[in-house]
Amino acid sequence: MRQAILDLPGSKIREVANAGLGRNDVLAFWFGESDEVTPEPVRQAAADSLLRGETFYSHNLGLPELRQAIAQYATGLHGEVQVDRVAVTSSGVTALMLAMQLLVGAGDEVVVVVPVWPNLTAQPAILGATVRRVALRPKDGAWGLDLDELRAAVTPRTRVLLVNAPNNPTGWTMTEAEQRALLNHCRSTGTWIVADEVYERVFFGDSPAAPSFLDIATPQDRLIVAHSFSKSFLMTGWRLGWLVLPEGGLDAAGKLLEFNSSCAPVFVQRGALAALAIADESVPALISRLQAGRDRLLTGLQRLPGVTVAVPPGGMYAFFRVEGQDDSLALARRLVAEQGLGLAPGAAFGPEGEGWLRWCFASKDLSRLDAGLERLADALR
Numbered sequence: 329m330r331q332a333i334l335d336l337p338g339s340k341i342r343e344v345a346n347a348g349l350g351r352n353d354v355l356a357f358w359f360g361e362s363d364e365v366t367p368e369p370v371r372q373a374a375a376d377s378l379l380r381g382e383t384f385y386s387h388n389l390g391l392p393e394l395r396q397a398i399a400q401y402a403t404g405l406h407g408e409v410q411v412d413r414v415a416v417t418s419s420g421v422t423a424l425m426l427a428m429q430l431l432v433g434a435g436d437e438v439v440v441v442v443p444v445w446p447n448l449t450a451q452p453a454i455l456g457a458t459v460r461r462v463a464l465r466p467k468d469g470a471w472g473l474d475l476d477e478l479r480a481a482v483t484p485r486t487r488v489l490l491v492n493a494p495n496n497p498t499g500w501t502m503t504e505a506e507q508r509a510l511l512n513h514c515r516s517t518g519t520w521i522v523a524d525e526v527y528e529r530v531f532f533g534d535s536p537a538a539p540s541f542l543d544i545a546t547p548q549d550r551l552i553v554a555h556s557f558s559k560s561f562l563m564t565g566w567r568l569g570w571l572v573l574p575e576g577g578l579d580a581a582g583k584l585l586e587f588n589s590s591c592a593p594v595f596v597q598r599g600a601l602a603a604l605a606i607a608d609e610s611v612p613a614l615i616s617r618l619q620a621g622r623d624r625l626l627t628g629l630q631r632l633p634g635v636t637v638a639v640p641p642g643g644m645y646a647f648f649r650v651e652g653q654d655d656s657l658a659l660a661r662r663l664v665a666e667q668g669l670g671l672a673p674g675a676a677f678g679p680e681g682e683g684w685l686r687w688c689f690a691s692k693d694l695s696r697l698d699a700g701l702e703r704l705a706d707a708l709r
């Protein structure tokens with residue numbers, strides 16, 4: 329086996345979750361998904377497709393009608409996105425891996441804003457690239473970017489700048505001014521931006537989506553944006569995502585898709601078409617339920633003595649720390665063992681997250697959050 333693979337760290341979230349295996353009394357908030365099932369019209373569309381016998385290979389880039397619907401959806405949020413920039417992928421994580429495969433090879437430098445979902449730093453490492461981490465910093469629990477530090481890290485040697493905002497785990501959301509500054513900087517260094525915007529709709533500001541690089545970039549910019557049906561359409565188990573590529577990038581993406589998954593399942597794509605058809609109602613309704621969960625959890629956490637946490641502007645996580653508790657893995661393990669409370673240790677997102685815990689608030693049933701808060705309060709007493 330390649331050393332780069334052997335060197336990859338195992339998931340610390342799984343480590344904690346495995347400690348709770350076989351127990352049905354654990355309140356689990358460790359994974360990044362809602363407790364709600366995919367809406368019925370979406371499941372029905374996929375079932376109908378299967379019953380019609382749509383069980384064959386399809387186009388590498390996705391069904392033309394789904395690509396068209398995605399282009400229309402993206403255009404509604406960000407201004408014109410042409411269909412010849414859209415490729416359908418089998419999940420958001422695959423979209424990100426394809427973006428990396430398109431851009432980086434052994435020895436290339438990739439700068440990543442951290443802490444972040446660990447898959448983002450593992451993917452370039454798998455391809456033999458060098459990963460340079462630039463840390464967000466917490467102030468009173470709210471994480472922010474030192475723009476000058478990031479600009480200093482991105483040089484003409486940097487092949488890719490990888491940014492995830494709204495950010496998993498911190499909830500950090502970029503401002504348009506930060507995006508403009510980075511886009512201009514990357515234009516000057518010739519660096520590609522890979523933007524992981526899978527949480528763009530999980531945004532609690534005044535607009536229907538968080539600021540996106542698509543709002544400010546031209547179709548000619550070196551920008552690839554990765555998206556997913558998982559979070560805002562309640563479709564985690566379906567494994568479907570998409571890429572927005574620069575003009576002229578589609579043929580290369582199609583070739584690469586052939587050698588990865590060849591194509592996404594047609595019945596899954598039919599479900600996605602149905603999801604986009606109801607998005608105008610379903611997404612805002614989901615976001616207001618998520619906001620209720622966020623507010624309930626944050627109010628509860630802020631009441632607990634010794635807890636530092638800020639209200640996240642985006643994403644579906646509260647990222648918090650407890651005074652005097654610096655070993656997040658030990659604390660997360662103790663919370664499972666003693667309280668049946670399942671949280672993700674901050675160290676799972678890199679050393680920058682050490683001492684913090686991540687709590688996914690995507691719970692339709694608010695009383696689950698209340699019960700979790702009681703268990704945490706017990707543990708801290």
Ligand SMILES: Cc1ncc(COP(=O)(O)O)c(C=O)c1O
Pocket residue numbers: 360419420421422445492495496524526555556557558564567568569
């Ligand atoms: C930051 C981030 N990017 C991408 C993904 C990928 O989502 P999926 O592979 O389910 O589409 C996730 C999932 O948790 C995520 O947190």
